[in-house]
Amino acid sequence: MVRKDDQNCRNLRFRIHPTPEQEKKLNETLECCRLIWNHLLSLQVDLYERFGLSVKRSELEKLLKNLDYPIHSSVRLDVFQRLCFAYDKFFDDLEKGRLKNTKPKKGMFVKRKNVPCGNNSSGFIKYDGILPKAHPKFKSKEDFSSFRYKQHGNGWRLDGNWLHLSKITSKSNLIKIDIDNLPNGELKTCTLKKEGKQWFAYLTVELPDNPVPSTPENAVGIDLGLKSFITTSDDDFVEPPKFLRKAENRLAKEQRKLSRMKFRSNNYNKQKQKVNRIHRKVAAARNHFSHCLSKLLVNKYDLIVFEELKIKNLIKNNRLAKSISDVGWNKLVQHVTYKAAEKGKIVDKVNPDNTSQVCSHCGTKKKEKLRLENRTFYCSNCGLEMDRDLNASVNVLTKSSYYDPSMHTVGLAGMNGCGDGTSTTGLDISSQVPSMNQQMLNLVKG
Numbered sequence: 001m002v003r004k005d006d007q008n009c010r011n012l013r014f015r016i017h018p019t020p021e022q023e024k025k026l027n028e029t030l031e032c033c034r035l036i037w038n039h040l041l042s043l044q045v046d047l048y049e050r051f052g053l054s055v056k057r058s059e060l061e062k063l064l065k066n067l068d069y070p071i072h073s074s075v076r077l078d079v080f081q082r083l084c085f086a087y088d089k090f091f092d093d094l095e096k097g098r099l100k101n102t103k104p105k106k107g108m109f110v111k112r113k114n115v116p117c118g119n120n121s122s123g124f125i126k127y128d129g130i131l132p133k134a135h136p137k138f139k140s141k142e143d144f145s146s147f148r149y150k151q152h153g154n155g156w157r158l159d160g161n162w163l164h165l166s167k168i169t170s171k172s173n174l175i176k177i178d179i180d181n182l183p184n185g186e187l188k189t190c191t192l193k194k195e196g197k198q199w200f201a202y203l204t205v206e207l208p209d210n211p212v213p214s215t216p217e218n219a220v221g222i223d224l225g226l227k228s229f230i231t232t233s234d235d236d237f238v239e240p241p242k243f244l245r246k247a248e249n250r251l252a253k254e255q256r257k258l259s260r261m262k263f264r265s266n267n268y269n270k271q272k273q274k275v276n277r278i279h280r281k282v283a284a285a286r287n288h289f290s291h292c293l294s295k296l297l298v299n300k301y302d303l304i305v306f307e308e309l310k311i312k313n314l315i316k317n318n319r320l321a322k323s324i325s326d327v328g329w330n331k332l333v334q335h336v337t338y339k340a341a342e343k344g345k346i347v348d349k350v351n352p353d354n355t356s357q358v359c360s361h362c363g364t365k366k367k368e369k370l371r372l373e374n375r376t377f378y379c380s381n382c383g384l385e386m387d388r389d390l391n392a393s394v395n396v397l398t399k400s401s402y403y404d405p406s407m408h409t410v411g412l413a414g415m416n417g418c419g420d421g422t423s424t425t426g427l428d429i430s431s432q433v434p435s436m437n438q439q440m441l442n443l444v445k446g
């Protein structure tokens with residue numbers, strides 16, 4: 001999902017209930033968008049293959065206007081812009097050397113004969129080669145699931161619990177949308193997305209300016225760790241709930257199965273659907289967990305300090321546990337950031353270098369790196385002995401330029417929340433909010 005980097009923009013997901021007739025039109029629009037994508041892409045690829053040339057964007061845009069598809073112009077334009085965006089990213093990656101030493105994977109290549117676009121009538125579908133890794137791909141029905149109206153009032157409109165979509169709904173026949181607590185703000189884009197058999201609308205809302213942050217009184221540093229999901233400088237640690245882990249393991253297992261199957265065979269397609277279904281459920285559960293935890297943190301603290309996540313390092317480490325946590329951390333930091341902004345609280349990100357090697361008490365730096373299995377930090381200078389993650393989280397906090405030793409640091413203990421986190425202070429959050437957990441469990445089991 002392309003999302004504005006703007007903190008003031010919120011992307012919200014709502015279920016919609018199209019009638020069979022409306023659903024047919026949604027599917028048709030989706031298919032049109034996919035054909036446009038493949039058509040434009042095939043032009044580019046073919047011209048490059050044959051003559052080493054690339055099509056000018058302005059030419060492509062002109063051509064786009066002449067394509068005769070029964071969809072709204074802003075939806076059509078959005079497909080074009082998505083393709084441009086994909087190309088820009090590809091060239092950028094090439095230029096910065098990010099594609100070096102990466103082995104191609106199954107599914108990264110689409111042979112031209114599998115491209116469902118244009119048949120041979122356009123004369124462009126003769127290419128049978130392999131596209132380089134990260135090149136924009138030809139899309140099959142399975143990998144094209146959304147389209148977007150770019151501007152509220154131009155092609156789409158929200159009217160209470162009813163959605164008006166140009167070329168899909170008529171005046172007397174709007175689509176029902178389940179809207180609950182839409183924040184006050186200006187509506188921007190509307191993305192229609194098919195997830196399995198259900199349809200969702202993702203609405204972007206630009207919120208009014210956030211309150212100016214006040215002087216923080218309570219502060220916390222957070223270490224993102226492997227053993228615990230997070231460790232706070234108040235000596236609390238929070239684990240992701242066990243059933244989330246289980247669901248994630250199951251996802252990994254089914255994904256491994258998928259990787260052994262013949263690409264795009266019947267069994268492959270079936271397994272792919274299964275994997276997608278688990279994906280959606282895990283994502284929903286993860287989201288829920290992250291929302292709860294971020295709410296806890298933002299309610300309790302005025303200043304929250306994280307380590308800057310280094311994407312490069314994250315990619316280097318292929319271990320599953322790590323990659324799962326990465327997704328979760330990114331999400332948590334995102335959620336905390338926007339929730340804090342809304343409440344006028346401060347989130348700071350500091351350089352993670354040396355946070356695990358420096359003594360949080362006297363500042364002496366250890367010469368050798370602490371090994372991963374080494375859980376305790378011991379300082380030979382001042383004799384400090386402390387859990388290594390806790391030591392790191394204190395360092396994270398004191399590294400922040402907002403930090404001032406007069407600030408309170410209070411524990412997470414005693415806070416109400418959800419998730420079955422555990423804490424060294426003996427707090428069992430899950431026992432406090434069992435219904436929340438049940439909700440999450442249902443999400444995973446479905």
Ligand SMILES: [Zn+2]
Nearest residue numbers: 359362379382
């Ligand atoms: Zn020390």
